[in-house]
Amino acid sequence: MKKVVWGIAAVFLLAGMAWADSRPGIIPQMQECMQSHGSPAQYTAVLQKYCDPGIMRQAMGLLVIKKPYVIKTEQNGAAVCYTVEGTTEETSREIPADSLQTYNVCWENGRVVSLEFYGAKPRVHQEIIPEMRECMRAHGSPAEYEAVLKKYCDPDIIRQAMGLLVVKEPYVVKTERKGPLTIYTVEGRTVGTSSEIPSDVVQRYRVSWRNAKVVSLEFLGPKTAAGKP
Structure with missing residues (x-):
């Protein structure tokens, strides 16, 4: 006993x-971005605060992902990187509805410094x-x-x-x-x-x-x- x-x-x-434990969590700027998928105008305004034009053009494609959430956090030197998932909304024949998409975004000094799309996860x-x-x-x-x-x-x-x-x-x-x-x-x-x-x-x-x-x-x-x- x-x-x-x-x-x-x-x-x-x-x-x-x-x-x-004090390991890196989800920074406020990242949370703000994930919570701004309600409309193109809202999302664009948030991206303009944290992204350079090149990354912003990439990031606009993420608007079709609804309710994104972080599944992994990594500290890479001075950068904090997040692996994110979310289900897409149907926008065209090329982007099917309800597919689970994954991407990686890295932040440094309150700015997005890289963005990588991993594509759809297998159905399983x-x-x-x-x-x-x-x-x-x-x-x-x-x-x-x-x-x-x-x-x-x-x-x-x-x-x-x-x-x-x-x-x-x-x-x-x-x-x-x-x-x-x-x-x-x-x-x-x-x-x-x-x-x-x-x-x-x-x-x-x-x-x-x-x-x-x-x-x-x-x-x-x-x-x-x-x-x-």
């Missing part, structure tokens, strides 16, 4: 320390249920994360899943269907909390859903340099 109590306490301690990655997306986006604080888990997990799985809060900005790398189950393999970098859990290690886990509930959770350990479990 003591081991169980200590295990649960350790999970919550790690979660709290992860939340307190687009089939992420809303409940799974909600869980992955809830890593901002222990309280927020626990509240979301309570909606979709039984108590035993909640105790397991709280340990995932040390994984920042998780993203799905594989989707599988097995009968009534939808199974996601997820990756994300850890926030360093102890010598046992080093920072900036890509950890992997697998989560299975059925009828909008998490039914199993499996930790796969760190990703190797070759990208194999």
Whole structure:
């Protein structure tokens, strides 16, 4: 019994320390850009504040992406880079509706310094249920994360899943269907909390859903340099 109590306490301690980590988040300028997709005029006005003309011409193409959200943050020297996803609105035969598009944008000194389009994700990655997306986006604080888990997990799985809060900005790398189950393999970098859990290690886990509930959770350990479990 003591081991169980200590295990649960350790999970919550790690979660709290992860939340307190000072690694780069989403800067206000990036948030402003992502929230300005309501109209061309609004979006243009925001881009003019943060982009040179060449990048602005590129960025106008992003207006067809509705409700973009960051799935990965990286510090590259003085620049902070974000990998972003969002579903497109249909604007022409060349740009189909409801395709999941991905792009990367880098900021330095409050200005956009680079923009790269990755194109549409394969359909398998687009089939992420809303409940799974909600869980992955809830890593901002222990309280927020626990509240979301309570909606979709039984108590035993909640105790397991709280340990995932040390994984920042998780993203799905594989989707599988097995009968009534939808199974996601997820990756994300850890926030360093102890010598046992080093920072900036890509950890992997697998989560299975059925009828909008998490039914199993499996930790796969760190990703190797070759990208194999």
